[in-house]
Amino acid sequence: MEVQAVRWLSLFSLLYTAQCGEVTVAHSPSNLRFGSAGVLRATHLDDVLAASLGYTPESAPWNGLTITSPFNLPIAAVVVEVHGGGASVRQEGSTYSLKEDTTLDDVFQRMKAVMGYRAQRETLFKRIVVDDYLGEDTFHGSIPSSEVLSLNDEPDSTFLREMAALVDAAEKAGEMTTTNHGGQDIIFLQVNSLAPLVKTYGLESPKVKEAENILRKQLVQVTDMMRHIYNDRVLVATATVEQLEELSRSSRSILQSEDLNLEDYNLATQYTSDYPAIFNIVLWLSIILLLAVLATSVAMATMDPGRDSIIYRMTNPRMKKDN
Incomplete structure (x- = not known):
């Protein structure tokens, strides 16, 4: 009986861990203050991003964000989604636990549906899966140097090439900006190659530890690049997800349905730019x-x-x- 209880407890702990990630705000303008707060639910992440861009959130506000001034709010929000497999890539900045009650793809699709309807100016919605760049070798970024990871072995090679493609993908996304003529940008970048490293070598292996350090350095480059493109008026966040692939994606199916009824969101009347x-x-x-x-x-x-x-x-x- 005790053995069975231990097994159930271990299984529950595994599932709980698999559904808990973290969010780190690497950069935000001075009029956005990210203070101490509890767990951030993934279903509230879109409201946090929308509020940062000046929109009224639909749900109760998360107490970790304080807007000290309504002027000079960010004109762009950039989220790097890292499938970490349990690895930690915590950067400098404000870090919060992320309860994964939905996928970040669902978050992006909801922002695209709701904010695209409410926006009074041109808005760029761009979601990039970085490893899509690897098949054609279209990236021109330099592959990070490594002492224990090898370009001749998998999944090492995929990870190193994806790290080079990450910076290149961020640069290309920035080149599509609409902010030069009064627009706003919402960009999601997805990194998948860290989880296979963890699965192959284990969390405490030298290869995974070095991979974490390489990813941190690449994320710093992405943050600096976005700050330069948007003149510091950008919110840059990294979300490390540990979500199981079997988790339900029903919310995304609803948002992507052809029968989407925007009246269900209780949105305000849409007005023209005049x-x-x-x-x-x-x-x-x-x-x-x-x-x-x-x-x-x-x-x-x-x-x-x-x-x-x-x-x-x-x-x-x-x-x-x-x-």
Whole structure:
């Protein structure tokens, strides 16, 4: 009985670990403050990113994010999704546990559906699976040097080439930016090659340890590149996921359905780009006319009839006539 209980406990612990990752905010503008907070649910990650870009979140706000000023908010959000297989790639920055109650693909699809509908300016939604670049060898980034990983062995070779392609993919995504003419960018980069290394060699192996260090350095390059492209007005985060492949992806299926009903999201009415100008014209014209009527009414009410005003003379029943 005790042995069976231990087995069930071990299985539960494995599943719990497999569904828990972490999120590190590597860079954010000074008016976004990421403080101490509890676990961040993956289903709330889209709200955190949307709030960082100036949108009103749909769910209760996560208490880890404080917006100190509504001015000069980020014009781009970049998320690097790392399938770590249990490895840690924690960078410098604010790090939070990530409860994986959905996939990051679902997060991206939801942001694309909801923010794409609400956005009043051009928005770039770009999701890149980095290892898609490997088959054609289209990347031109330099392959990181390594002491224990070998380009002649797998999965070492795939990992090293993907690390080179990561920086190249980030650069190409930045070249597609819409921010030069008032737009905003949302970019997701997915890295898959670390998990096979962990599965092949184990978490404590020298190869995995070196792979973690290489990935950290590449992530620093990506962060610096994005800061340069967007003049520091960018939110850069790394999400390490440990999610099992068998987890349900029903939410993504709903978002990708042809029968998607955006009314289910309780979204506000969509307006054209002329709405702010028209609203301001009507508002201030109404205020000016109201003040003009008020000033005229006060002036007439306080007028002294003893000063022989035109109104007094025309309304006097005993008005004198010149003979």
